């Protein structure tokens with residue numbers, strides 16, 4: 001029986017529309033092969049939304065997202081919106097979407113593809129075999145804690161304030177997602193905090209340790225965030241699943257991404273306890289190459305695979321997309337960001353065609 005899915009597309013800014021166009025074609029092809037019917041609706045978010053409506057996340061966009069089965073987001077932001085006040089910047093739209101859909105769990109896999117091992121800045125022996133998952137808390141911590149703002153003190157000096165805070169229930173729900181994730185992988189979970197200095201981290205650590213009793217098959221370890229950053233570049237293979245707070249996860253997931261050589265390859269999933277998830281590449285909108293058919297669409301395509309796996313529960317269709325990506329790389333196809341000697345340089349659209357041909361012939 002045909003499965004119908006309503007997907008909201010948020011192409012956003014910069015290279016967003018180009019990589020989204022490729023991904024929609026791939027999804028259509030996959031739909032034909034797996035009897036899935038996608039109803040796509042586009043909505044405005046980020047800089048394009050600011051230009052059209054004055055807001056980075058118009059209410060109509062949030063409504064459309066809420067009413068869909070999953071949301072596929074490309075990238076937002078660009079220099080023309082960088083000088084707006086914080087509340088009006090494209091990034092605010094992203095935070096509003098995360099909060100508005102209750103997407104507290106952000107899964108960011110970083111896996112070395114053998115085909116791209118030489119694209120990494122690290123030595124082959126350090127990264128060969130890296131396969132880790134960062135589970136980042138996404139709707140709490142210092143990104144959202146109160147009080148926040150720039151205030152004026154009694155002496156007339158300005159004072160900027162953000163607050164890193166977590167309740168036990170917030171720690172509990174991200175902890176459970178992380179333990180479950182580790183269970184599906186190699187049963188090792190490393191919780192990253194700054195419990196030697198921060199009270200919020202002490203609560204985090206205590207609660208993770210409590211939770212571990214419910215998951216005796218998962219081996220829990222703890223690292224301070226500064227040490228975790230060092231270990232990620234020193235010997236990344238020690239990690240399987242990492243769970244951490246919003247800010248630490250933001251930083252560590254960029255470092256983890258670069259282990260793989262190109263941030264242009266990495267997808268992510270943001271999930272709540274109910275309702276649609278948001279699936280997006282880890283990279284940004286790359287305004288410097290926008291509109292030039294140079295972007296690497298593979299992180300967006302792999303985000304669609306994550307959507308199929310984690311959002312729509314269609315693991316076979318997800319597998320098929322991931323295989324197709326490996327096959328086009330095996331055949332020597334590369335975009336500029338992952339180009340190495342002897343490989344064929346393709347544009348964004350041509351990479352899309354290579355994927356479609358591979359899917360056709362499977």
Ligand code: IPM
Pocket residue numbers: 091094095250
């Ligand atoms: C990310 C980004 C965002 C974040 C920005 C764009 C708001 O860096 O998704 O990692 O800090 O969460």
Ligand code: MG
Pocket residue numbers: 250251254
């Ligand atoms: Mg980030």
